Amino acid sequence: MTADPGSSALAAVVATRLRTRLAVLSLVLVAGCSSTSDPADDELVTPSAAPSSATTDTGAEQGAVAATSAPVISPAVEQDLDSALSTPVEDSVYPAVGDPRIDALLYDLDLDWDPEARRLEASAIVTFRAARTAPRFQLDLGPRLTVGRLALDGEAVDFARRGKDLVVKARIRADQRYELTLDYVGTPEPAQAPTTRSDFSTTGFTITDTGEVWTMQEPYGAYTWYPVNDQPSDKALYDVTVHAPMPWTGISNGRLTELTNDGKTTTSSWQLTEPASSYLVTLAIGDYTHSANTSASGLRVDYWTPRGMATGFDGLQTAAESVDWIEEKLGPYPFDSLGLVVTDSMSAMETQTMVTLGNNDYVLSPQVVAHELVHQWYGDQVSPADWSDVWLNEGMTMLMQWLYEDDFDIRPLRGTIQDARAGDQGLRDDYGPPGAYDPQQFGSSNIYYTPGLMWNELRVALGDDEFFRIARSWLEENDNTSVTREKIFEHWETETGRELSDFFDAWITGPTTPAPGVPKG
Incomplete structure (x- = not known):
């Protein structure tokens, strides 16, 4: 799930910069349309295509949205x-x-x-x-x-x-x-x-x-x-x-x-x-x-949108580009299909292989789409075994969203980190630390921003290459499982050769924002 857009001062900054980003994207993704007809009885249903950017006789170019007459139907298989x-x-x-x-x-x-x-x-x-x-x-x-x-x-x-x-x-x-x-x-x-x-x-x-x-x-x-x-x-x-x-x-x-x-x-x-x-x-x-x-890696991304949906396509259809960006850091997309469905909700959810998105400008923004796609790795491929560890999903995903915003000129990382650190103590005071939150405050900003800051401290200390190597190895070792915080703490300590118990405890269960830095040994 994406962070509550109304619960952080960061949201106002993101919304302002989003308008600039979408204006640029609209020059790339030009809307069109296609028609549909009533199929005969027992025919394959062919939903009319959503507004699209390119149509060719041989299929869509990478990144362009195809005006397909019907989605691909795959044969059912025997479940393992x-x-x-x-x-x-x-x-x-x-x-x-x-x-x-x-x-x-x-x-x-x-x-x-x-x-x-x-x-x-x-x-x-x-x-x-x-x-x-x-x-x-x-x-x-x-x-x-x-x-x-x-x-x-x-x-x-x-x-x-x-x-x-x-x-x-x-x-x-x-x-x-x-x-x-x-x-x-x-x-x-x-x-x-x-x-x-x-x-x-x-x-x-x-x-x-x-x-x-x-x-x-x-x-x-x-x-x-x-x-x-x-x-x-x-x-x-x-x-x-x-x-x-x-x-x-x-x-x-x-x-x-x-x-x-x-x-x-x-x-x-x-x-x-x-x-x-x-x-x-x-x-x-x-x-x-x-x-x-x-x-670019060849993954087909399907978009299911309400008929007559007039806005939001530009941000939504950056999903394919976002997959390429995520794969560079976290490795190949972990499943065999990917789609996004737009609903009447106000929020967004990383539902596995078919992301569910509310129909509003914030939720359909490129950075929120990217956030939910990162969850296919952190949250879906590897899930928490207990709701006390929902921060396992949201912390790494929040950091990835911040890096995405920096890479795509939506919001500089330095300013994001400064603002998040300045607000961290208030989040701990209001909602509790991310690993011991108030059960009646599920999904508050403390499970997003606080562990996002923690992972950024490790990223800075280790460097991007080593940090993402370990992040990928975690996914590979725990594919399709549900895990606890103890297991991920042990993984990072083993891979880095550092004693990180106090570091993790301070960030995840401590009442006070930790000082910057990561133990060296």
């Missing part, structure tokens, strides 16, 4: 369940969400959305490993959703509802794998977010005035629309199918494996083949158009 094995934990900040007895491996969801009735009819198949032997287990599922049929390995079992807790009264044995199937129906309702941020107050399934849907669910809220072990230590694979009235399209994570219609309903299927924490899953349903461009 072993790749999703996790070690679930009870969260220290929000212990009421998640169940450490469950290690979810695959969520297979079929979602039918009726916008007029505001009604979701759905079925779920949850394949999981029992992390321990237990007489019962539970998943999180929104209380507004009524469960019908429920079975474990094909046999009907008793269950109970206690608020959002779906308690399954069946014995499970450690390390055995099970398949839970259920049908459910209702009008999902977002959960209250534990935050005072200005850009969001609820999380999960959100319905607009016109019946369109978007989701952002950090630190929890996935449970508002599907049965889930809603805690970040439990990563899982996803197969998601969405049915929506034409011409609407359902957007989710991963590769698009189906996009068809029967003359009334659009069906889209998505497959996420590398495991993700539940807060990194997205669902958006609405009248979307599609366009794409390609990074």
Whole structure:
């Protein structure tokens, strides 16, 4: 997630310089349009393209936005369940969400959305490993959703509802794998977010005035629309199918494996083949158009934007260029697909392989797009095992955003660091240190700016080459896992040969802004 634009004095400076940056970009990205026609029954759906900068018979040049008639459809593959094995934990900040007895491996969801009735009819198949032997287990599922049929390995079992807790009264044995199937129906309702941020107050399934849907669910809220072990230590694979009235399209994570219609309903299927924490899953349903461009490294970037969206394309479509910039520092993009979907939100979220962005100038700015893309490495490829370590995501990403702003003449790094350091003590006083924050102040600026400053101290002390070598090695060693602060501290101490315990403790849990500098030995 990006930093709250209303919580720091830096935001005003960034907004001023952003206008200059976008004026330059608009000279490069010239808008155009393309038309669409009504496809016949059972034809491939071909959403009309979003405004684009270049169209050729043979495809788009690198960095230019192609006016594609339809997105690429990839064949579905058999999911590798072993790749999703996790070690679930009870969260220290929000212990009421998640169940450490469950290690979810695959969520297979079929979602039918009726916008007029505001009604979701759905079925779920949850394949999981029992992390321990237990007489019962539970998943999180929104209380507004009524469960019908429920079975474990094909046999009907008793269950109970206690608020959002779906308690399954069946014995499970450690390390055995099970398949839970259920049908459910209702009008999902977002959960209250534990935050005072200005850009969001609820999380999960959100319905607009016109019946369109978007989701952002950090630190929890996935449970508002599907049965889930809603805690970040439990990563899982996803197969998601969405049915929506034409011409609407359902957007989710991963590769698009189906996009068809029967003359009334659009069906889209998505497959996420590398495991993700539940807060990194997205669902958006609405009248979307599609366009794409390609990074210099050959990564196709898909853009799903609301039909008629008039502004914001310039910043949004810098994503391919940003991927190239990030890869130079953090290594190759870690997944097999990348898309961005624009919704009616006010914020932005690093949802894995399909970044979710609100429809406003700040969120669609180049530096915020870059911020969410950096999260594909720091936050998605490697995620926190516990919400006390959300700073693991945001600190490195904030530093990368500052470097991006400096490299692209949006905001000089020196001034950014000065302002962030000047405001650090106030953040600690108001919200707590980043590794011991007030649980009712989730996502405040202390988890962004404070660890960003810490990582910059290390970068200056080590030099860019050594700093980013270690940053890359961390990702390589912990690919597709959820980790703790102790593990990353140990990694940096081993790689640098320095005793950094006091340095890390002062920055992450200390009540006072540390003095500049890094221990040499």
